[in-house]
Amino acid sequence: MTGLRIESVVTSGVFTLDGGTWDVDNNVWVVGDDHEAVVIDPAHDAVAVAEAVGDRKLVAIVCTHAHNDHVNAAPALAAAIGAPILLHLDDRLLWKHTHSDRDPDGYLSDNQRIEVAGTDLRVLHTPGHTPGAICLYLPDLGTVFTGDTLFAGGPGATGRSYSHFPTIIRSIRDRLLVLPPATTVRTGHGADTTIGDEAPHLSTWIARGH
Template sequence: MTARLSHAVTSGTFSLDGETHEVENNVWVLGDDEQCVVFDAPHDVDTVLELVGDRECVGILLTHAHDDHVRFAPELSEALEAPILLNPADGEVWKLTHGDLPWDDTVEDGDMFTIAGVNLEALHTPGHSPGSTCYYSEELGAVFTGDTLFQGGPGATGRSFSSRETIEESVRERLFALPEDTVVHTGHGPDTTIGTEKRAAQGDWL
């Protein structure tokens, strides 16, 4: 297996419901020497371009449509000549940032992508937003969770388009069903594992 994972952190803002917060976002690029995919498009196009290098980017896989994850998606798409993929359940959230500008293709639960000889399965995990989607690779023993699951538990709710009950159900039924040694690559902050978060949730909300 020749797949490798590249990572960087970008800084910027997240705005929703009339509030703006400073945030740092993880950028993940998965591929080999020839091709790659990018997860999300936060804050800084140049940082993503450096991670991609001279490889062909075959897709920008959006975990959800909050502005700190998609604000630069059209610009990044143009620079990389790569399509933007988003779960259509996040269409209204996308419009908050990009209006009627369309994304390129849809991601549905169960969709499979192959890059650098490894498979990525799209897992629809609503709650943080209606279309939040994680990407699981059995071969890598890893899942890219965006803002659905962090070190310390499920992502934030309480804002427009979000539901605590729904995100807990998504994590419980979709993510906690993965092997416990699965590494969780998050949208913000450090990695964790499924087992670590599953044990932490016991007696709390699980």
């Protein structure tokens, strides 16, 4: 795992769903070493993401969920570098909202491992924000990539199509809060947090749902 590291690229664009459009900044994550990498959630700007990968082998393009602002640059990045796009099967219909003419190259399942740079990313199926939302746990670096499932201060939004508040709370409780408290949470938008910092808020989140 020599040189294993996490890099980020912040890209800007729009999120569109249910007839609404919002300006957003997205965290795109690159995990790897000097030789190979995985990209998580290629948003808005395939050129900027490709530049971050550089001349490394891109093992996979992994989408934590299929909202357009997390997948819109995936096909262009795949075409430029030749890596497969991976998505959880339960978000295949949502994917079609953005890419009706191209399917992902493979579908992820819970507890699947994605190997890169001598380590692996463990897929955690965490539905609620979308049916096929996943997080990616990287124990070797004490990190979990949560997409839009968990942010600093609370869970991802559940007020739009394909989302469900009680389900996201169960996902956070059962799949994320069981991770070590020091685990760094790297989100799809905004600042990092830790599992330990977010755990005390669970009862408050539940109360807000009633």
